[in-house]
Amino acid sequence: MSDATFKIFRGSHQIGGCSSEFRLGEHRIIIDFGANLPGTENVQIDDNALVETVFRNDNDIIATDAVLFTHYHGDHVGLKCFVPKSIPIYIGGTAKEIMKIIASRVDFRNEKTGAAELPKMPVIERMIPYPTGGTELNFSGISVTPLYIDHSALDSYMFVIEMDGKRILYTGDFREHGINGDVFERLVETYVGKVDILITEGTMLSRTKETAANIVKTEEDLGCEATKVFAAHHENVVLVSSTNLDSIMEFYHAVPDGMAFLCDAYQAEIMQAAIKAVNKGKYRYGKNIYVLCPDNKKAYMHDLNDRHFIMADKTKYDEKGFIMLARPNKPMFRKLLAGLHDPHIIYSMWSGYLKGGKCEDKNIVDFLSGHDDKEHLTPLHTSGHAYVETIARLIEKTQPEVIIPMHTESADEFAEVPEFAAYKDRVNGLRDGETYKIG
Numbered sequence: 001m002s003d004a005t006f007k008i009f010r011g012s013h014q015i016g017g018c019s020s021e022f023r024l025g026e027h028r029i030i031i032d033f034g035a036n037l038p039g040t041e042n043v044q045i046d047d048n049a050l051v052e053t054v055f056r057n058d059n060d061i062i063a064t065d066a067v068l069f070t071h072y073h074g075d076h077v078g079l080k081c082f083v084p085k086s087i088p089i090y091i092g093g094t095a096k097e098i099m100k101i102i103a104s105r106v107d108f109r110n111e112k113t114g115a116a117e118l119p120k121m122p123v124i125e126r127m128i129p130y131p132t133g134g135t136e137l138n139f140s141g142i143s144v145t146p147l148y149i150d151h152s153a154l155d156s157y158m159f160v161i162e163m164d165g166k167r168i169l170y171t172g173d174f175r176e177h178g179i180n181g182d183v184f185e186r187l188v189e190t191y192v193g194k195v196d197i198l199i200t201e202g203t204m205l206s207r208t209k210e211t212a213a214n215i216v217k218t219e220e221d222l223g224c225e226a227t228k229v230f231a232a233h234h235e236n237v238v239l240v241s242s243t244n245l246d247s248i249m250e251f252y253h254a255v256p257d258g259m260a261f262l263c264d265a266y267q268a269e270i271m272q273a274a275i276k277a278v279n280k281g282k283y284r285y286g287k288n289i290y291v292l293c294p295d296n297k298k299a300y301m302h303d304l305n306d307r308h309f310i311m312a313d314k315t316k317y318d319e320k321g322f323i324m325l326a327r328p329n330k331p332m333f334r335k336l337l338a339g340l341h342d343p344h345i346i347y348s349m350w351s352g353y354l355k356g357g358k359c360e361d362k363n364i365v366d367f368l369s370g371h372d373d374k375e376h377l378t379p380l381h382t383s384g385h386a387y388v389e390t391i392a393r394l395i396e397k398t399q400p401e402v403i404i405p406m407h408t409e410s411a412d413e414f415a416e417v418p419e420f421a422a423y424k425d426r427v428n429g430l431r432d433g434e435t436y437k438i439g
Protein backbone atom coordinates (compact mmCIF):
# COMPACT_ATOMS: atom_id res chain seq x y z
CA MET A 1 0.00 0.00 0.00
CA SER A 2 1.23 3.46 -0.92
CA ASP A 3 2.36 5.86 1.75
CA ALA A 4 2.78 8.87 -0.55
CA THR A 5 0.51 11.77 0.31
CA PHE A 6 -0.15 15.40 -0.56
CA LYS A 7 -1.68 18.04 1.67
CA ILE A 8 -2.51 21.73 1.32
CA PHE A 9 -2.05 23.24 4.78
CA ARG A 10 -3.53 26.49 3.57
CA GLY A 11 -4.48 27.84 0.13
CA SER A 12 -7.02 25.31 -1.14
CA HIS A 13 -9.77 27.94 -1.15
CA GLN A 14 -7.97 31.26 -1.01
CA ILE A 15 -5.48 33.30 -3.01
CA GLY A 16 -2.15 33.46 -1.24
CA GLY A 17 -0.97 32.50 2.23
CA CYS A 18 -0.21 29.06 0.87
CA SER A 19 1.78 26.09 2.05
CA SER A 20 1.69 22.44 0.93
CA GLU A 21 3.35 19.16 1.83
CA PHE A 22 4.45 16.10 -0.14
CA ARG A 23 5.12 13.20 2.19
CA LEU A 24 6.70 9.80 1.53
CA GLY A 25 6.89 7.56 4.59
CA GLU A 26 8.90 9.32 7.28
CA HIS A 27 10.05 12.13 4.99
CA ARG A 28 8.42 15.20 3.57
CA ILE A 29 9.07 18.41 1.68
CA ILE A 30 7.17 21.65 2.18
CA ILE A 31 6.36 23.90 -0.77
CA ASP A 32 5.94 27.59 0.11
CA PHE A 33 5.31 29.06 3.52
CA GLY A 34 3.35 32.20 2.73
CA ALA A 35 1.73 34.90 4.81
CA ASN A 36 -1.93 35.71 4.31
CA LEU A 37 -2.50 38.59 1.88
CA PRO A 38 -3.91 41.66 3.61
CA GLY A 39 -7.69 41.62 3.51
CA THR A 40 -7.92 37.85 3.04
CA GLU A 41 -11.52 36.91 3.83
CA ASN A 42 -12.71 33.79 5.67
CA VAL A 43 -9.42 33.33 7.45
CA GLN A 44 -9.70 29.97 9.16
CA ILE A 45 -6.00 29.55 9.77
CA ASP A 46 -4.08 32.71 10.65
CA ASP A 47 -0.31 32.96 10.14
CA ASN A 48 0.56 31.90 13.70
CA ALA A 49 -1.71 28.88 13.42
CA LEU A 50 -0.09 27.92 10.09
CA VAL A 51 3.40 27.99 11.61
CA GLU A 52 2.17 25.79 14.46
CA THR A 53 0.40 23.39 12.11
CA VAL A 54 3.34 22.90 9.74
CA PHE A 55 5.97 22.55 12.47
CA ARG A 56 4.06 21.10 15.44
CA ASN A 57 6.96 19.31 17.10
CA ASP A 58 10.47 17.88 16.71
CA ASN A 59 9.21 14.97 14.60
CA ASP A 60 7.83 17.43 12.03
CA ILE A 61 11.18 19.21 11.90
CA ILE A 62 13.18 15.98 11.56
CA ALA A 63 10.83 14.71 8.82
CA THR A 64 11.26 17.85 6.69
CA ASP A 65 14.02 17.37 4.11
CA ALA A 66 13.53 20.82 2.57
CA VAL A 67 11.31 23.86 2.20
CA LEU A 68 11.04 24.82 -1.48
CA PHE A 69 9.83 28.29 -2.40
CA THR A 70 8.21 28.81 -5.79
CA HIS A 71 8.96 32.57 -5.83
CA TYR A 72 9.49 35.67 -3.69
CA HIS A 73 5.94 37.03 -3.31
CA GLY A 74 5.00 37.46 0.35
CA ASP A 75 1.97 35.20 0.06
CA HIS A 76 4.44 32.36 -0.73
CA VAL A 77 7.56 33.26 1.33
CA GLY A 78 6.17 35.54 4.06
CA LEU A 79 6.72 33.07 6.93
CA LYS A 80 10.29 32.13 5.90
CA CYS A 81 11.77 33.34 9.20
CA PHE A 82 9.77 30.63 11.00
CA VAL A 83 11.39 27.72 9.14
CA PRO A 84 13.54 25.92 11.74
CA LYS A 85 17.26 26.52 11.19
CA SER A 86 18.15 22.87 10.58
CA ILE A 87 15.97 22.62 7.44
CA PRO A 88 17.48 23.46 4.02
CA ILE A 89 15.57 26.15 2.12
CA TYR A 90 15.55 26.57 -1.68
CA ILE A 91 14.62 29.43 -4.02
CA GLY A 92 15.77 30.73 -7.43
CA GLY A 93 19.21 32.39 -7.48
CA THR A 94 17.96 35.70 -8.89
CA ALA A 95 14.94 35.64 -6.57
CA LYS A 96 17.41 35.33 -3.70
CA GLU A 97 19.37 38.38 -4.91
CA ILE A 98 16.18 40.45 -5.15
CA MET A 99 15.07 39.34 -1.68
CA LYS A 100 18.46 40.40 -0.30
CA ILE A 101 18.04 43.90 -1.72
CA ILE A 102 14.62 44.17 -0.06
CA ALA A 103 15.77 42.61 3.24
CA SER A 104 18.77 44.94 3.60
CA ARG A 105 16.38 47.88 3.69
CA VAL A 106 13.68 46.24 5.81
CA ASP A 107 16.19 45.05 8.44
CA PHE A 108 17.89 48.48 8.49
CA ARG A 109 14.56 50.25 8.98
CA ASN A 110 13.42 47.84 11.70
CA GLU A 111 16.71 48.25 13.55
CA LYS A 112 16.20 51.99 13.51
CA THR A 113 12.56 51.88 14.59
CA GLY A 114 13.09 49.03 17.06
CA ALA A 115 10.36 46.95 15.39
CA ALA A 116 9.98 43.53 16.97
CA GLU A 117 10.15 41.68 13.63
CA LEU A 118 12.71 38.91 13.07
CA PRO A 119 15.60 40.02 10.83
CA LYS A 120 15.05 38.78 7.26
CA MET A 121 18.62 38.63 5.97
CA PRO A 122 19.96 35.57 7.85
CA VAL A 123 17.26 33.26 6.48
CA ILE A 124 17.69 34.61 2.93
CA GLU A 125 21.48 34.17 3.15
CA ARG A 126 21.06 30.45 3.80
CA MET A 127 18.68 29.83 0.87
CA ILE A 128 20.06 27.43 -1.74
CA PRO A 129 19.55 28.44 -5.40
CA TYR A 130 17.81 25.91 -7.68
CA PRO A 131 19.89 24.12 -10.27
CA THR A 132 19.17 25.20 -13.83
CA GLY A 133 18.37 23.28 -17.02
CA GLY A 134 15.86 20.76 -15.67
CA THR A 135 18.22 19.16 -13.14
CA GLU A 136 16.37 17.20 -10.49
CA LEU A 137 16.77 17.32 -6.75
CA ASN A 138 16.13 14.24 -4.64
CA PHE A 139 14.77 14.29 -1.10
CA SER A 140 14.63 10.75 0.32
CA GLY A 141 12.80 9.38 -2.71
CA ILE A 142 10.82 12.52 -3.52
CA SER A 143 12.27 13.77 -6.79
CA VAL A 144 11.75 17.45 -7.66
CA THR A 145 12.60 19.09 -10.98
CA PRO A 146 12.30 22.89 -10.69
CA LEU A 147 11.26 24.60 -13.94
CA TYR A 148 11.76 28.34 -14.48
CA ILE A 149 8.36 29.78 -15.32
CA ASP A 150 6.75 33.08 -16.29
CA HIS A 151 5.04 34.99 -13.45
CA SER A 152 4.91 38.60 -12.18
CA ALA A 153 7.74 37.68 -9.79
CA LEU A 154 11.05 37.25 -11.61
CA ASP A 155 12.69 33.81 -11.31
CA SER A 156 9.59 31.78 -10.38
CA TYR A 157 9.37 27.98 -10.51
CA MET A 158 6.92 25.17 -11.06
CA PHE A 159 7.87 21.66 -9.99
CA VAL A 160 7.66 18.24 -11.58
CA ILE A 161 7.52 15.87 -8.64
CA GLU A 162 8.01 12.12 -8.91
CA MET A 163 7.31 9.87 -5.98
CA ASP A 164 6.02 6.36 -5.50
CA GLY A 165 5.83 5.86 -9.28
CA LYS A 166 3.58 8.89 -9.84
CA ARG A 167 4.33 12.02 -11.80
CA ILE A 168 2.90 15.29 -10.49
CA LEU A 169 3.03 18.87 -11.78
CA TYR A 170 2.80 21.53 -9.08
CA THR A 171 2.41 24.83 -10.93
CA GLY A 172 2.80 27.47 -8.21
CA ASP A 173 1.87 30.89 -9.61
CA PHE A 174 2.38 31.08 -13.37
CA ARG A 175 1.19 32.59 -16.65
CA GLU A 176 2.26 32.72 -20.28
CA HIS A 177 1.60 36.36 -21.20
CA GLY A 178 4.73 37.87 -19.65
CA ILE A 179 8.09 38.63 -21.24
CA ASN A 180 9.26 35.01 -20.83
CA GLY A 181 5.87 33.46 -21.54
CA ASP A 182 6.64 32.54 -25.13
CA VAL A 183 8.55 29.44 -24.01
CA PHE A 184 5.66 28.07 -21.94
CA GLU A 185 4.37 25.46 -24.39
CA ARG A 186 7.83 24.21 -25.27
CA LEU A 187 8.74 23.99 -21.60
CA VAL A 188 5.66 21.89 -20.84
CA GLU A 189 6.28 19.63 -23.84
CA THR A 190 10.00 19.18 -23.11
CA TYR A 191 10.10 18.84 -19.34
CA VAL A 192 6.61 17.93 -18.20
CA GLY A 193 4.61 15.85 -20.70
CA LYS A 194 1.91 13.58 -19.32
CA VAL A 195 1.36 13.66 -15.57
CA ASP A 196 -0.80 11.66 -13.18
CA ILE A 197 -1.74 14.62 -11.01
CA LEU A 198 -1.89 18.33 -11.84
CA ILE A 199 -1.95 20.74 -8.89
CA THR A 200 -2.67 24.12 -10.43
CA GLU A 201 -3.20 27.69 -9.33
CA GLY A 202 -6.57 29.18 -10.28
CA THR A 203 -6.30 32.83 -9.23
CA MET A 204 -7.98 34.22 -12.35
CA LEU A 205 -11.08 32.03 -12.05
CA SER A 206 -12.65 34.64 -9.78
CA ARG A 207 -11.37 37.52 -11.91
CA THR A 208 -12.71 36.63 -15.36
CA LYS A 209 -14.78 39.84 -15.60
CA GLU A 210 -11.68 41.96 -14.89
CA THR A 211 -9.79 40.05 -17.59
CA ALA A 212 -12.52 40.53 -20.18
CA ALA A 213 -12.71 44.28 -19.53
CA ASN A 214 -8.93 44.84 -19.66
CA ILE A 215 -7.47 45.89 -23.02
CA VAL A 216 -3.97 45.05 -21.77
CA LYS A 217 -3.77 41.26 -22.06
CA THR A 218 0.00 40.78 -22.16
CA GLU A 219 3.12 42.57 -20.92
CA GLU A 220 3.85 43.42 -24.55
CA ASP A 221 0.42 45.13 -24.81
CA LEU A 222 1.31 47.04 -21.67
CA GLY A 223 4.51 48.34 -23.27
CA CYS A 224 2.66 49.42 -26.44
CA GLU A 225 -0.05 51.27 -24.50
CA ALA A 226 2.55 52.87 -22.22
CA THR A 227 4.40 54.38 -25.19
CA LYS A 228 1.21 56.20 -26.26
CA VAL A 229 0.36 57.43 -22.76
CA PHE A 230 3.93 58.63 -22.07
CA ALA A 231 4.09 60.55 -25.34
CA ALA A 232 0.85 62.36 -24.51
CA HIS A 233 1.94 63.64 -21.09
CA HIS A 234 4.90 65.56 -19.74
CA GLU A 235 4.94 64.32 -16.13
CA ASN A 236 4.19 60.58 -15.99
CA VAL A 237 4.03 58.94 -12.57
CA VAL A 238 3.86 55.13 -12.62
CA LEU A 239 2.58 53.05 -9.74
CA VAL A 240 3.85 49.49 -10.15
CA SER A 241 5.03 46.87 -7.68
CA SER A 242 8.80 47.32 -7.23
CA THR A 243 9.42 43.62 -7.91
CA ASN A 244 7.13 43.26 -10.95
CA LEU A 245 10.15 43.30 -13.25
CA ASP A 246 8.37 42.44 -16.50
CA SER A 247 6.10 45.48 -16.24
CA ILE A 248 8.95 47.69 -15.01
CA MET A 249 11.12 46.71 -17.98
CA GLU A 250 8.22 47.30 -20.38
CA PHE A 251 7.75 50.81 -18.93
CA TYR A 252 11.49 51.47 -19.09
CA HIS A 253 11.78 50.32 -22.70
CA ALA A 254 8.68 52.38 -23.64
CA VAL A 255 10.20 55.73 -22.65
CA PRO A 256 9.93 57.98 -25.75
CA ASP A 257 13.03 59.66 -27.16
CA GLY A 258 13.89 62.85 -25.37
CA MET A 259 12.16 61.90 -22.11
CA ALA A 260 13.83 60.80 -18.88
CA PHE A 261 13.28 57.69 -16.74
CA LEU A 262 13.37 58.16 -12.97
CA CYS A 263 13.21 55.91 -9.93
CA ASP A 264 14.73 55.72 -6.46
CA ALA A 265 17.94 53.87 -5.54
CA TYR A 266 16.11 50.82 -4.16
CA GLN A 267 14.16 50.38 -7.40
CA ALA A 268 17.31 50.99 -9.45
CA GLU A 269 19.16 48.28 -7.53
CA ILE A 270 16.39 45.77 -8.22
CA MET A 271 16.49 46.69 -11.91
CA GLN A 272 20.26 46.27 -11.93
CA ALA A 273 19.98 42.76 -10.45
CA ALA A 274 17.24 41.82 -12.91
CA ILE A 275 19.06 43.09 -16.01
CA LYS A 276 22.19 41.24 -14.92
CA ALA A 277 20.18 38.01 -14.56
CA VAL A 278 17.98 38.17 -17.67
CA ASN A 279 20.62 38.73 -20.27
CA LYS A 280 18.97 37.45 -23.43
CA GLY A 281 17.99 40.92 -24.57
CA LYS A 282 14.54 40.75 -23.04
CA TYR A 283 15.75 42.87 -20.12
CA ARG A 284 18.35 45.35 -21.31
CA TYR A 285 19.70 48.79 -20.62
CA GLY A 286 18.30 51.55 -22.78
CA LYS A 287 18.13 55.13 -21.70
CA ASN A 288 19.99 56.31 -18.62
CA ILE A 289 18.20 55.66 -15.36
CA TYR A 290 18.04 58.82 -13.27
CA VAL A 291 18.16 57.90 -9.61
CA LEU A 292 16.25 60.09 -7.16
CA CYS A 293 18.24 60.46 -3.94
CA PRO A 294 16.69 62.17 -0.91
CA ASP A 295 18.45 65.49 -0.14
CA ASN A 296 20.60 64.94 -3.26
CA LYS A 297 22.96 62.64 -1.34
CA LYS A 298 25.09 60.53 -3.64
CA ALA A 299 25.51 57.97 -0.84
CA TYR A 300 22.23 56.40 -1.99
CA MET A 301 23.94 55.36 -5.23
CA HIS A 302 26.59 53.19 -3.56
CA ASP A 303 25.31 49.81 -4.78
CA LEU A 304 24.68 50.97 -8.34
CA ASN A 305 27.72 49.93 -10.31
CA ASP A 306 26.53 50.36 -13.83
CA ARG A 307 27.26 53.45 -15.88
CA HIS A 308 23.59 53.69 -16.88
CA PHE A 309 22.64 54.94 -13.41
CA ILE A 310 22.99 58.68 -12.91
CA MET A 311 21.98 60.74 -9.92
CA ALA A 312 18.83 62.67 -10.83
CA ASP A 313 19.16 66.39 -11.16
CA LYS A 314 15.86 68.23 -11.48
CA THR A 315 17.24 70.68 -14.02
CA LYS A 316 18.10 67.77 -16.35
CA TYR A 317 14.75 65.99 -16.39
CA ASP A 318 12.18 68.69 -15.67
CA GLU A 319 12.24 70.28 -19.12
CA LYS A 320 12.40 67.05 -21.09
CA GLY A 321 9.41 65.43 -19.48
CA PHE A 322 9.75 62.18 -17.60
CA ILE A 323 8.46 58.80 -16.52
CA MET A 324 8.87 58.32 -12.78
CA LEU A 325 8.33 55.02 -10.96
CA ALA A 326 6.84 56.10 -7.63
CA ARG A 327 6.24 54.25 -4.38
CA PRO A 328 3.15 55.51 -2.56
CA ASN A 329 4.45 54.61 0.92
CA LYS A 330 7.55 56.79 0.56
CA PRO A 331 7.26 60.45 1.67
CA MET A 332 9.81 61.49 -0.98
CA PHE A 333 7.38 60.57 -3.76
CA ARG A 334 4.43 62.29 -2.10
CA LYS A 335 6.51 65.46 -1.92
CA LEU A 336 7.60 65.15 -5.53
CA LEU A 337 4.03 64.53 -6.67
CA ALA A 338 2.81 67.60 -4.78
CA GLY A 339 5.39 69.73 -6.61
CA LEU A 340 4.36 68.67 -10.13
CA HIS A 341 2.30 70.92 -12.43
CA ASP A 342 0.01 68.47 -14.18
CA PRO A 343 1.01 64.88 -13.37
CA HIS A 344 -0.52 61.92 -15.18
CA ILE A 345 -0.70 58.68 -13.18
CA ILE A 346 -0.25 55.28 -14.78
CA TYR A 347 -1.76 52.81 -12.35
CA SER A 348 -0.20 49.38 -12.90
CA MET A 349 -1.37 47.35 -9.93
CA TRP A 350 -4.39 45.24 -9.13
CA SER A 351 -7.62 47.30 -9.11
CA GLY A 352 -8.57 45.72 -5.77
CA TYR A 353 -6.18 48.10 -3.95
CA LEU A 354 -8.04 51.20 -5.17
CA LYS A 355 -10.71 53.13 -3.25
CA GLY A 356 -13.72 50.91 -2.71
CA GLY A 357 -11.73 47.89 -4.00
CA LYS A 358 -11.72 44.45 -2.47
CA CYS A 359 -8.48 45.10 -0.63
CA GLU A 360 -8.24 48.89 -0.34
CA ASP A 361 -4.68 50.10 0.34
CA LYS A 362 -4.53 53.31 2.36
CA ASN A 363 -1.13 54.40 1.00
CA ILE A 364 -2.27 54.03 -2.58
CA VAL A 365 -5.64 55.70 -1.98
CA ASP A 366 -3.97 58.67 -0.22
CA PHE A 367 -1.32 59.00 -2.94
CA LEU A 368 -3.92 59.03 -5.70
CA SER A 369 -6.29 61.40 -3.95
CA GLY A 370 -6.99 64.32 -6.28
CA HIS A 371 -5.40 62.51 -9.25
CA ASP A 372 -7.78 59.59 -9.69
CA ASP A 373 -10.20 60.91 -12.30
CA LYS A 374 -10.15 59.55 -15.85
CA GLU A 375 -8.31 62.56 -17.20
CA HIS A 376 -5.39 62.18 -14.79
CA LEU A 377 -5.13 58.43 -14.38
CA THR A 378 -4.69 55.62 -16.90
CA PRO A 379 -4.93 52.04 -15.61
CA LEU A 380 -2.33 49.85 -17.38
CA HIS A 381 -1.95 46.48 -15.76
CA THR A 382 -1.77 42.86 -16.75
CA SER A 383 -2.25 39.97 -14.37
CA GLY A 384 0.60 37.93 -12.94
CA HIS A 385 -1.52 34.79 -13.18
CA ALA A 386 -2.59 32.31 -15.83
CA TYR A 387 -5.77 33.05 -17.74
CA VAL A 388 -8.37 30.29 -17.93
CA GLU A 389 -7.27 29.49 -21.53
CA THR A 390 -3.69 28.93 -20.37
CA ILE A 391 -4.77 26.51 -17.64
CA ALA A 392 -6.99 24.72 -20.18
CA ARG A 393 -4.00 24.27 -22.52
CA LEU A 394 -1.85 23.05 -19.65
CA ILE A 395 -4.48 20.44 -18.81
CA GLU A 396 -4.65 19.36 -22.45
CA LYS A 397 -0.87 19.06 -22.74
CA THR A 398 -0.35 17.19 -19.47
CA GLN A 399 -3.44 14.92 -19.61
CA PRO A 400 -3.72 14.48 -15.83
CA GLU A 401 -5.89 11.77 -14.28
CA VAL A 402 -6.52 14.05 -11.31
CA ILE A 403 -6.64 17.87 -11.13
CA ILE A 404 -6.31 19.60 -7.75
CA PRO A 405 -6.99 23.36 -7.78
CA MET A 406 -5.40 25.72 -5.27
CA HIS A 407 -4.48 29.40 -4.83
CA THR A 408 -8.03 30.28 -5.87
CA GLU A 409 -11.28 31.52 -4.41
CA SER A 410 -13.16 29.35 -6.88
CA ALA A 411 -11.91 25.81 -6.17
CA ASP A 412 -15.46 24.49 -5.85
CA GLU A 413 -16.45 25.94 -9.24
CA PHE A 414 -13.32 24.68 -11.03
CA ALA A 415 -15.10 21.69 -12.58
CA GLU A 416 -17.86 23.95 -13.93
CA VAL A 417 -15.55 26.19 -15.99
CA PRO A 418 -16.59 25.63 -19.64
CA GLU A 419 -12.95 25.53 -20.83
CA PHE A 420 -12.29 22.56 -18.52
CA ALA A 421 -15.49 20.68 -19.44
CA ALA A 422 -13.77 17.64 -20.97
CA TYR A 423 -11.87 17.07 -17.73
CA LYS A 424 -14.56 17.97 -15.17
CA ASP A 425 -14.73 14.46 -13.69
CA ARG A 426 -11.02 14.55 -12.92
CA VAL A 427 -11.21 17.59 -10.65
CA ASN A 428 -10.60 16.68 -7.04
CA GLY A 429 -10.93 19.66 -4.72
CA LEU A 430 -9.22 19.38 -1.35
CA ARG A 431 -9.93 21.18 1.90
CA ASP A 432 -7.10 22.80 3.87
CA GLY A 433 -5.45 20.13 5.97
CA GLU A 434 -7.04 17.19 4.09
CA THR A 435 -4.63 14.33 3.28
CA TYR A 436 -4.73 13.14 -0.34
CA LYS A 437 -3.32 9.69 -1.10
CA ILE A 438 -1.11 9.85 -4.15
CA GLY A 439 -0.65 6.13 -4.76
Ligand SMILES: [Zn+2]
Residues within 6 Å of the ligand: 071, 073, 076, 151, 153, 173, 384
Ligand atom coordinates in the same frame (compact mmCIF):
# COMPACT_ATOMS: atom_id res chain seq x y z
ZN1 LIG B 1 2.94 35.25 -6.94
